[in-house]
Amino acid sequence: xxxxxxxxxxxxxxxxxxxxxxxxxxxxxxxxxxxxxxxxxxxxxxxxxxxxxxxxxxxxxxxxxxxxxxxxxxxxxxxxxxxxxxxxxxxxxxxxxxxxxxxxxxxxxxxxxxxxxxxxxxxxxxxxxxxxxxxxxxxxxxxxxxxxxxxxxxxxxxxxxxxxxxxxxxxxxxxxxxxxxxxxxxxxxxxxxxxxxxxxxxxxxxxxxxxxxxxxxxxxxxxxxxxxxxxxxxxxxxxxxxxxxxxxxxxxxxxxxxxxxxxxxxxxxxxxxxxxxxxxxxxxxxxxxxxxxxxxxxxxxxxxxxxxxxxxxxxxxxxxxxxxxxxxxxxxxxxxxxxxxxxxxxxxxxxxxxxxxxxxxxxxxxxxxxxxxxxxxxxxxxxxxxxxxxxxxxxxxxxxxxxxxxxxxxxxxxxxxxxxxxxxxxxxxxxxxxxxxxxxxxxxxxxxxxxxxxxxxxxxxxxxxxxxxxxxxxxxxxxxxxxxxxxxxxxxxxxxxxxxxxxxxxxxxxxxxxxxxxxxxxxxxxxxxxxxxxxxxxxxxxxxxxxxxxxxxxxxxxxxxxxxxxxxxxxxxxxxxxxxxxxxxxxxxxxxxxxxxxxxxxxxxxxxxxxxxxxxxxxxxxxxxxxxxxxxxxxxxxxxxxxxxxxxxxxxxxxxxxxxxxxxxxxxxxxxxxxxxxxxxxxxxxxxxxxxxxxxxxxxxxxxxxxxxxxxxxxxxxxxxxxxxxxxxxxxxxxxxx
Numbered sequence: 166x167x168x169x170x171x172x173x174x175x176x177x178x179x180x181x182x183x184x185x186x187x188x189x190x191x192x193x194x195x196x197x198x199x200x201x202x203x204x205x206x207x208x209x210x211x212x213x214x215x216x217x218x219x220x221x222x223x224x225x226x227x228x229x230x231x232x233x234x235x236x237x238x239x240x241x242x243x244x245x246x247x248x249x250x251x252x253x254x255x256x257x258x259x260x261x262x263x264x265x266x267x268x269x270x271x272x273x274x275x276x277x278x279x280x281x282x283x284x285x286x287x288x289x290x291x292x293x294x295x296x297x298x299x300x301x302x303x304x305x306x307x308x309x310x311x312x313x314x315x316x317x318x319x320x321x322x323x324x325x326x327x328x329x330x331x332x333x334x335x336x337x338x339x340x341x342x343x344x345x346x347x348x349x350x351x352x353x354x355x356x357x358x359x360x361x362x363x364x365x366x367x368x369x370x371x372x373x374x375x376x377x378x379x380x381x382x383x384x385x386x387x388x389x390x391x392x393x394x395x396x397x398x399x400x401x402x403x404x405x406x407x408x409x410x411x412x413x414x415x416x417x418x419x420x421x422x423x424x425x426x427x428x429x430x431x432x433x434x435x436x437x438x439x440x441x442x443x444x445x446x447x448x449x450x451x452x453x454x455x456x457x458x459x460x461x462x463x464x465x466x467x468x469x470x471x472x473x474x475x476x477x478x479x480x481x482x483x484x485x486x487x488x489x490x491x492x493x494x495x496x497x498x499x500x501x502x503x504x505x506x507x508x509x510x511x512x513x514x515x516x517x518x519x520x521x522x523x524x525x526x527x528x529x530x531x532x533x534x535x536x537x538x539x540x541x542x543x544x545x546x547x548x549x550x551x552x553x554x555x556x557x558x559x560x561x562x563x564x565x566x567x568x569x570x571x572x573x574x575x576x577x578x579x580x581x582x583x584x585x586x587x588x589x590x591x592x593x594x595x596x597x598x599x600x601x602x603x604x605x606x607x608x609x610x611x612x613x614x615x616x617x618x619x620x621x622x623x624x625x626x627x628x629x630x631x632x633x634x635x636x637x638x639x640x641x642x643x644x645x646x647x648x649x650x651x652x653x654x655x656x657x658x659x660x661x662x663x664x665x666x667x668x669x670x671x672x673x674x675x676x677x678x679x680x681x682x683x684x685x686x687x688x689x690x691x692x693x694x695x696x697x698x699x700x701x702x703x704x705x706x707x708x709x710x711x712x713x714x715x716x717x718x719x720x721x722x723x724x725x726x727x728x729x730x731x732x733x734x735x736x737x738x739x740x741x742x743x744x745x746x747x748x749x750x751x752x753x754x755x756x757x758x759x760x761x762x763x764x765x766x767x768x769x770x771x772x773x774x775x776x777x778x779x780x781x782x783x784x785x786x787x788x789x790x791x792x793x794x795x796x797x798x799x800x801x802x803x804x805x806x807x808x809x810x811x812x813x814x815x816x817x818x819x820x821x822x823x824x825x826x827x828x829x830x831x832x833x834x835x836x837x838x839x840x841x842x843x844x845x846x847x848x849x850x851x852x853x854x855x856x857x858x859x860x861x862x863x864x865x866x867x868x869x870x871x872x873x874x875x876x877x878x879x880x881x882x883x884x885x886x887x888x889x890x891x892x893x894x895x896x897x898x899x900x901x902x903x
Contacts (some may be wrong), residue, residue: 196249198236198270200420201258202456203244204786214240222248225257236270237352237424241431243460243786247420265783268451270420273441279391280376280661280697281398283497283635286704286750288381288394293754298707299401301327303347304378304699305434305466307425307441308370309417310363310408313346315371315684317379317395317668318404320344332405332432337362345380348405350428352421359412365670366412372688373440375668377696378402378703385685387594387675388520390501390627391666395685398700398750399707405434409441417441419453426457430464435706437461437468438699440692442483448649449776450783455486459784462488463764467714469699471691472656473643477588479738479879481643482655487803488767490702490718491655493643493743494662494694495636501592501627501664501687503600505583507613508621515583515600516592518664518687519627523598527621528580529561530614536563536577553577562622564611571599572678581624583610588640591663591689596679598624636728638742639663642691645741646811646881646902650774652801654809654900658722659743660701662694701750708754709829715804716829719759722806723895724752727885740883740900745807757893758826758838762804773798807898808886812875814903819872826865826888826895828858835859838888838895840867845884847873847901856888869899876903 320343334342336349386392407425537545540552559578581598725746772791
């Protein structure tokens with residue numbers, strides 16, 4: 166299920182024209198862009214990757230000039246290239262020993278004042294910070310570019326870039342970096358009407374970058390709504406932008422994404438945030454996010470990724486690899502509401518970000534089904550394109566059975582619209598007055614219309630409230646279980662993603678059919694929750710610069726706010742909706758213990774997942790191979806902060822997880838942690854149940870054996886393992902499902 170709220174860009178970028186590429190000549194019609202992945206770069210000093218790639222292409226194609234064939238080279242962090250190839254040429258390349266894999270470049274989809282306060286990361290001196298280290302922290306944003314003139318990215322007050330920075334500012338036409346926005350690159354093709362540049366022609370990249378690391382900008386609102394200080398999680402950090410999303414078709418090609426990872430890793434960024442995801446689940450060998458993030462992990466860089474916006478159905482998660490930190494989206498206590506006042510005096514509370522003021526005037530109400538003379542009842546009720554009759558709509562408020570089509574009512578002359586959304590849990594920006602109602606409330610209005618002669622109503626300007634139940638996972642946020650790796654729980658964590666006010670690009674209207682242009686707007690989606698966690702990860706890294714990606718991920722997961730089934734619209738999905746719980750930045754600084762998994766442990770995981778030989782090299786990019794013992798390893802024994810297993814739903818089960826923890830709590834080298842299991846119908850045995858740790862970074866191993874009757878099909882049973890020394894509470898979810 167997808168909601169208009171969750172689409173981020175899809176509901177916000179409608180004003181961009183879809184650019185039609187001129188068709189290629191007849192000889193090019195059977196070619197498509199393939200990624201030729203060649204693994205790690207050779208260590209030879211004299212190796213010249215671009216010359217090597219050119220030579221290979223010339224040999225395979227038989228063409229001396231490969232200018233029209235070569236799309237890009239991967240030459241800084243790993244080896245390979247992208248090129249336009251026929252199927253037969255692809256097969257020849259795939260058969261070469263030096264080539265790990267050849268796979269098509271696919272399109273991925275783009276997946277935000279009060280959110281940081283809600284999480285406990287208060288403004289200014291109310292939060293402990295390490296400003297000098299924070300200023301040396303670089304967040305790489307792989308997205309749709311950035312609006313460099315935004316106050317959120319001003320270089321005022323910043324010193325020169327960190328000495329470790331190896332990147333450049335290649336932002337293209339009329340693009341200037343500064344000491345805040347220290348780097349920019351773009352990987353998008355030249356399109357008619359759009360300059361070649363890292364400028365953000367969609368608004369999405371500016372939004373995500375400002376959430377993660379934008380400056381503190383006071384007195385920001387969306388036409389008075391949400392007024393306050395907009396800021397990122399680490400306002401003193403630097404930003405490097407890698408534009409991979411085509412402004413014409415709102416797509417992000419996988420060959421461009423892999424090139425962005427190649428550069429970001431070599432540029433020495435500290436954290437990568439990437440709010441992108443594929444439409445469908447694939448395997449690792451064709452997942453450029455997984456491949457790029459693995460190389461980043463191997464170089465000590467954590468990659469944070471949105472879970473996807475296809476909830477609340479199960480198995481809709483699109484970020485599945487354990488080395489990707491997968492983030493679900495939830496709400497916060499602030500919400501935007503839009504009231505509807507009926508002619509009988511009854512007030513209905515709906516949702517939207519409505520800045521239009523009709524001064525409380527009541528207008529005639531008409532249902533879409535009654536406002537059409539050329540469509541079937543169902544299509545008319547949905548206010549589908551071409552269905553509404555302007556004579557029946559003009560000057561009225563139109564009821565539509567879906568929030569996808571209020572623009573149709575506006576185009577036909579309606580003054581406002583009241584629409585239905587079964588979940589109605591996040592507000593969107595519209596181009597004229599709209600109120601989104603729940604199923605029950607919409608039916609109240611519909612009943613009033615059907616039973617009243619000359620029904621009228623008023624759609625009021627939105628109000629801001631701060632008493633909403635939170636955190637609750639958003640309906641649009643994609644759910645588990647993990648469709649690819651059944652024993653790795655996904656998502657990992659949840660964070661604010663609904664109704665986030667952040668920077669935007671004034672080149673793009675904030676909603677469909679809109680004539681307004683703004684520098685800040687409200688958007689919802691896992692695209693927004695993702696950079697929140699990237700900001701938290703960067704914040705933790707300022708206190709622990711030497712921590713590995715898995716240590717940072719573990720610290721965030723094991724200190725998360727506990728959640729339960731009632732905080733997810735699909736109650737039975739529980740941990741499949743929110744993972745370990747809601748991110749808590751302050752607690753994550755001192756987790757006590759962490760679960761660490763380095764590159765070699767992920768190699769063992771892949772061996773147990775039947776990735777051997779060339780298939781293993783595809784991900785690792787080196788000469789790694791699997792021992793006999795590694796091939797027998799179980800994926801559920803990866804040293805992960807959560808524990809998950811799929812079991813039979815028809816008979817009793819018994820599964821064992823093996824884990825190792827590391828002491829991290831500075832100042833407490835002598836500690837005794839005791840295990841406690843809470844909230845379960847499962848039988849859980851932890852051996853040993855007490856861990857005595859005498860030095861910092863000492864490691865201790867234990868096993869968790871879980872048994873019980875098989876859960877019902879499509880259901881899960883969960884528990885929480887908590888290690889505590891009386892000060893720290895290191896919590897891991899245990900999930901068993903059929």
